[in-house]
Amino acid sequence: MSSGLPEPWTVRFSKSKRREYFFHPETKQSQWEEPEGTDHQQLKQYLAEHPLRVRCLHLLIKHRDSRRPASHRSEHITLSKEEALQELAAYQQRLEQGERFEDLARERSDCSSFKRGGDLGHFAHGEMQPAFESVAFALPVGAVSAPVETDSGVHLIKRVA
């Protein structure tokens, strides 16, 4: 679907100003106003279907091959990736049985976000590891991912906004 922006303009999210801005990848020009010739209605429709940022919870289980195999739970994580995936599958079942994602993340996540029930807040493209980002942005609001592997470990991701 077209963004309604004249080529090759793109739309990005400014974290500092917490709003979208427009960027021309060739001239490197950026501006707050919609570029000349933008189809405003099409841009609004596009942004409704292609959010510039999402908000997710996640439950991270680290293993011995994680980039930093340590967390608030263990100074030296020796779990294999296989064992971590098996543990994650058990958490998927508990979610399917109705337990709250936040409670399970608080109970088990190796990420420092455990104390916030796994809440990572809002993030835009380019802020998370690629595998994490692509799954997070593809999730419908309210949905939980299948296990996702990153350099940090293995994750379940729930999109909340």
Ligand SMILES: O=C(O)CN(Cc1ccccc1)C(=O)c1nc(-c2ccccc2)[nH]c1C(=O)O
């Ligand atoms: O990968 C590394 O070298 C170390 N990290 C990165 C990190 C460390 C502390 C805070 C946030 C991210 C982690 O292992 C890590 N990654 C995450 C993470 C990964 C994907 C999405 C959100 C958080 N959390 C943690 C953590 O310890 O708390």
